[in-house]
Amino acid sequence: MVNIKRKNLTILSLFLSSILLIVLMFDLFQLLQIYKANSRIQNRTPMSDSDFYEEQFSLAEKFILEKKQEMALAVYNNIEQSNAPIVLKQESLYNSANIYFRAALNAQNDGDEVSALPNFELAKLTYRKCLNLSPSHLGARYNLERALIYSPEKVFDKDKSSLRPERGESAVTTMKLQAQGMP
Numbered sequence: 001m002v003n004i005k006r007k008n009l010t011i012l013s014l015f016l017s018s019i020l021l022i023v024l025m026f027d028l029f030q031l032l033q034i035y036k037a038n039s040r041i042q043n044r045t046p047m048s049d050s051d052f053y054e055e056q057f058s059l060a061e062k063f064i065l066e067k068k069q070e071m072a073l074a075v076y077n078n079i080e081q082s083n084a085p086i087v088l089k090q091e092s093l094y095n096s097a098n099i100y101f102r103a104a105l106n107a108q109n110d111g112d113e114v115s116a117l118p119n120f121e122l123a124k125l126t127y128r129k130c131l132n133l134s135p136s137h138l139g140a141r142y143n144l145e146r147a148l149i150y151s152p153e154k155v156f157d158k159d160k161s162s163l164r165p166e167r168g169e170s171a172v173t174t175m176k177l178q179a180q181g182m183p
Contacts, residue, residue, distance in 0.1 A: 034052070037054070037055045040058075041054065041058045044062060047059070053079055053084040053088050056075055056078065057091070059075055060072040060079070061095075063075065069103070076093070077092075079092040080093055080096070080129075086134075089133060090137060093127075094139060097123045097126035097129075098143065100126060101143060101147055103115075104119030104120040104151070105150070108150065116151075117151065120150060120151035123147045124151070127141075128144065
C-alpha cells in the first residue's frame with residue numbers, strides 16, 4: 001500500500017514538474033522575443049509585422065524620419081485600433097494628428113486651401129480623440145487650440161437662415177450618413 005502511494009506521488013510530481021518546465025520554456029521563449037524586439041528598436045531596424053506595439057510605434061517613427069507620412073499614419077491607425085495600451089494609443093493619436101496638422105500648414109503655406117481644410121479637420125478630430133483618452137494631454141490641447149485658430153469651427157445661428165449641414169455631414173466628407181439595413 002505504501003509503495004502504491006509513493007508510486008502515485010512520484011508520477012504526480014513528475015507530471016507537475018513537466019508542466020512547470022513547459023511553462024518555464026514558454027516564458028523563456030517570450031522573454032527572448034521581447035529581448036529581440038528591444039534590440040531591433042535600439043538598432044532602429046523595427047520589423048513591420050511585429051506583434052509588439054512598441055516596435056510598431058518605433059517603425060512609425062522611423063517612417064516619419066524617412067518622410068513617409070502615409071505609411072506612418074497607417075501604422076499609427078493600426079495601433080490606435082488594436083488592443084495596445086492606452087498610453088501607446090494616445091501617443092499614436094497625437095502623432096497622427098501632428099502629421100495631419102503639418103500637412104495642413106504646408107498646404108496652406110503653398111496656397112492649396114482645398115487640401116488644407118480636410119487636413120485641419122482631421123487634425124482637430126484626432127486631437128479630440130487623443131483628449132478623450134487623456135484630457136490632461138497638454139500637447140494635444142495646445143495643438144488643438146492652434147488648429148482651431150487656423151481653421152475655426154463654424155457657428156450656425158438658429159435665428160438666421162444659414163445653411164446648416166445635414167445630419168451626419170462634416171467638413172471632412174460631404175457624404176450623407178445612411179442607416180445600413182435590409183432594402
